[in-house]
Amino acid sequence: MPPKSKKINESEEDEQKLQAIVLTDSYQTRFMPLTSIKPRCLLPLANVPLIEYTLEFLAQSNHVSEVYLMCSSHAEQIQEYLDDSKWVSPSSPFKKLQTITSHESRSVGDAMRDIDARGIINGDFVLVSGDVVTNLDLGKVVKLHKLRKQQDRDYICTMVLKQASELHRSRSFIEPSCFILDKETNRCLYYQDIPPVDGAKSTVSIDPEVLDNVGEFTVKNDLIDCHVDICTPVVPTIFQENFDYQDLRTDWVKGVLTSDLLKKHIYAYITSHHYAARVESWQTYDGISQDVIERWSYPIVPERNMLSDQTYSYESPHVYKEHNIRLSQSSKLQSRVVIGADTFVGDGTSISGSVIGRGCHIGHDVTIENSYIWNGAVIGDGCIVRHSIVAAGAVVKSNAMLNSGSVIGFGVVIDKDVVVPNETKIVKTPIKTLQDSAMFMSSSEDEDSEDEDEVNHAVAKKNDVDGNPLDSSEVRDANVVGANGVGFLYEEEEDDEETNKGYSGIMYQMAQLNVSDVSVASTTVGAHHHGSKRKKRTYSTNSMYISGDEDGEEEEEEEEEDFHKEALATVERAMENNHDIDTALLELNTLRMSMNVTYHEVRLSTSTALVERVDHFIATDTLGVKDAVDKVFGQWSALFKRQVFEDSDQIDLLLIVQKLCCHLNESYRSMVFLFVLMQLYDAEVVEEDNVYLWWNDKESNTEEMRVVRDKAEKWIEWLQQAESDSEEDSEEDDE
Template sequence: MPPKNSKKITGNNDSDEEPKLQAIVLTDCFQTKFMPLTSIKPRCLLPLANVPLIEYTLEFLAQSNVSEVYLMCCSHADQIQQYIDESIWNLSSSPFKKIQTIMSLESRSVGDIMRDVDSRGLITGDFIMVSGDVVTNMDLTKAISIHKQRKLADRDYIATMILKEASELHRARSRIEPACFILDKETDKCLYYQDIPSINGSKTSVNIDPEVLEGSMEFIIRNDLIDCHVDICTPQVPSIFQDNFDYQFLRSDFVKGVLSSDLLKKHIYAYITKEDYAARVESWQTYDGISQDVIERWCYPIVPERNMLIDQTYTYESKHIYKENNVRLSQSCKIQSRVVIGSDTIIGDGTNVVASVIGKNCHIGNNVTLENSYIWDGAKIEDGCIVKHSIVAANAIVKKNAMLNSGSVIGFDVVIDENVIIPNDTKIIKDPVKNLSDSTILSFESSDDESNNDDSEDDESDDEFIHNIKKTHDPSIVGENGIGFLYEDEDDDEEQGFGNSTIIYQLASLNVSDVSIASTTIVHQHRHKKRTTSTVSGYLTEDDEEEFSKEAIATVTRALENNHDIDTALLELNTLRMSMNVTYHEVREATCAALLKRVGHFIETQTLGAKDATGKVFKRWCPLFKRQVFDDDDQVDLLMILQTLCSSIDKTYNSLVFLYALVVLYDEEIVEEENIYKWWDSEESLRLVEVRDKAEKWIEWLREAESDEDDEEEEDE
């Protein structure tokens, strides 16, 4: 909500004013941590304490005297555009001179966004770069003043990172992406940055090159900081991204790359705040923690009764209870503490509500138990339900006597039938996230062969059956009269690795990966991985395999995202292979993993269907395999790798992606028919039945076509 005393600034006396302060808002996080909800609505528009997340970010920028705001939009850009057009920030009374949504639909990372910003020439002076999911009451006035001083004192200065000091157990600290900052003790200049992800819930560490610390009299190691991704930048920052196309991530690529570059020789500083509240909603855990912080008034004056939206009417009562007008509460219901209730909501007899947020136009029935949960606008919880540590999205219905256990996420418009028990950490979505319009069995028709047409008809009937299945409910999850599907996300494993994947912060099971850093050199722990033999060096160690796989996948991914030429990608891969002394098996494995990851990205974001996504990626990049596959055994190995990796990706489309990838490899003459049959009939392939169903029809067609050709040759002879 704009400050009450703010006035619309005109351009009549710009010469007498200070240079305008601009802001770049990253509305897309380029992650899937909030799936399946973000398949319907962008993260920045998801409600926190009944206020869309983007409102907290814009409020922060308004209080920081920002003049121009550019919201860089990727996924669901049309929803963000519509929201801003209809918001108070677009009115003449807005404190912003200019607020504009920029459609950057091709961007797939922060690096892409910044390169787009540079290409458009949006930045004319200093600017604030901020994520669209930041919740803070911070006043940037002091930080901006220090930013100006550093510009004058250090000609190589380019940016200041805003960091919040927090205890290791602070509930708003991310347990998914902890990081370590090494700072000069006197100046707060950042000397080194390293993210320290957890492996299977175990603490990991960083390796620091002593040369990094040269020239610093005294330094400090900080891993007690919340990184909100708020940065005060000079105009040089976008151009540095433009000149370094391998910079994709803000911290692990840009900050780490700048600090370690002998060519750039630029400096990045930190500004650490202690008193202010600042955090990012980047996981289920932080969503829950920040929601409770707002309710408990730790972010004051950012509290519900501030009524940040124009139609809100919250008032504050004791025990951190907030209610809007026209709320209807039964006399026998119990609203205990830390509760937010939106307007026109009804709560029935005997219902108990504690530490929860309930949106507008919700109906909570009789004898309902609602604990540490978030019920969004228009949702309905019928009589006798138990909802604990869960999210029920807008317009969802939970019918009588159903039970939602910890970590449940009920998507938009989902219906849970009566007496259904939803297990822990279950995510349900109304319709399959994947775009099924293109997910049909390939048709291999031949005008010369009648039987092929019959197969095509069978394929189409199978497709129709699959399509119909996807458009009905899954009774094993939502009950016979429910509506919805189980959603499985690989990102969940990352959160579970920290000892707790539920949205509620449970201190007893907390296993923070960055509790302490006792020394500057500790060895990473790696998950177990089967060793593979090498004709050159005998056995590869687990560490060698893990390190090569990580580096090779990153190399191919960069080539995909930045559309590098094939020769450049092959050169980088081959250099990496020789430097780490690995076999071509590992190279093929990493290449397949990167290609499938890219295909999955297109499908998950609904950019392309399974067929188009696989065709787009594999047709463009399968020439990589021509320098990795040299004989029959290599072809069989490539097919086995592809089958193994496809069997581990999302089951709603893995068999389709596997089929389309096979067809491309065959059409592009990467693999030959004889080797396809050899692989297909092998015991190792037969064991992985998960992805063979769709490919089986194509294999049969291939064999029949070969048989027909042989018959024709015999007739000709």
């Protein structure tokens, strides 16, 4: 009798559990050319395939019994991966795990219509993208889902959204969105995507009738939409009845909310205490990778060893190593490094902010910064790799340089001494059209095995890094990969170019992106940030503003010029719109980290914007000299408190401001400089001793710089006299 009772209980429990639909395809080309060889859901993030993060999320909830993975491209690779995974073992938490190949699907809408036609859904289900990284407690969402079903007969879906800063580094700027919600219930009243428009402010237009019978509502554009939805069986039916619904949010959500016929309700579940984000672009790939390494997604961290054969251990500061790694004695693993098993790192090599896969060979005297080197890749002696991706099996020969935004495809060979320009993507074999590339679905039966092997694996021949030309020398574009290289320049489709416009360079050239050394998630994820300490920020000790004296290469000069332009616009926008100081500081720090410039450049751009603002007020007779300086520097000199950290920084700032004032109208430039100097001193941005050091510095007393010193000289004398009087008074008091 007891066994029978147990069987009944298990059956009831299974009935209460949900099904899950995992969309393994993004139906986009943002990760081309890599996704021409391997599906996005199998691309590695911190050396773990993306699909693992999604399945782990579903498994941890203990609320999902059946999982269906919808595949349109590379279905065979996905099936092969799952067949060898823990998810099909007897101990799997899922009662059923099945891939469904849907060759004709070209959008989420197509996939949902296919699901409805197959009759797969028999109850409530979780709809999730195969590129989600989250430590969300799905159980809380499911509980709220069931409650809303009881309370609202028109309820059909709950969307999971993550509260985050506008500049959160794992938030996509490709598809920013606006949600209008009922303040009391979080019922979604209206949705609109807000595509970025250069130089223009976005607006949201809404029919007033949508807000009828609504008390208070909120407009939210500070949410990360990780595409985790709890749905009722009505959802696929709505897609089936509306063939023009293609996108999940822009078409389906917006269509449901604005339909006079459907009259259905969609709610939002907003979390601020969990980590949740989608890897939907190069930008978010990097941001989420860094968040995982820095432990903001705890317990989703490398040493959890999500794959059964992984052996990662955690070392401070944020360094993760597997077993069987060969590190030369003089090699240096700086902070934020993940390095896989059977990898060799040579003498004098420095690695920071990067993920190195398994079986990689990193030569001697190599510099790798903020980059991702996948399994089996080879980096030759003396190479410099910055802000780049080197796919599995690729070879970068000695003394080559990969600049920001480089994507070296599977099996590509970069010849020695080759410099790969910014934002260059290289493939092993030419990709003619989107039809020829992204749609390498399962290979047809009559396709020859040699082609299939090249498409599905694309592993370069293993030869000496500095050896002779490879046998496949006929497949090369010498202008891109060098005389002995293998590969071709990948030119993006028009859709790709439009999608990635302004978001190139993986994420490092992006002005809007937050890639600070501490995730913005730190303000909300403290409870999950176990096992690590907040990193100590290190500051630049850059000194002296001397235009044109640096040995900077042309690339660095262009990067600094781009930064100056963006930073100038950022400060000007902050002043015009009267933003708060913290927002402006966050944007400036975002730019600094994304473009890899020094704090000197930040000080220069900030000072330029403030001095130009003062000059504008004076030149247009809007304000007098003192009032103009007091208005601008009185409010905005606080920006410098996050740009000036050492004595040399204070001197550098004074030299910058002095030089800028030298170019103002001679009738008031000396007075402007005097009042700015006084403001910086009063705001305690610069200290008295450093004022004297600046005053006596030869750079401040050149013929060019001397033109604004006359008025300041009297103030310096007064300052020295005041100090002298103070010392005398102190001595008298002591006596």
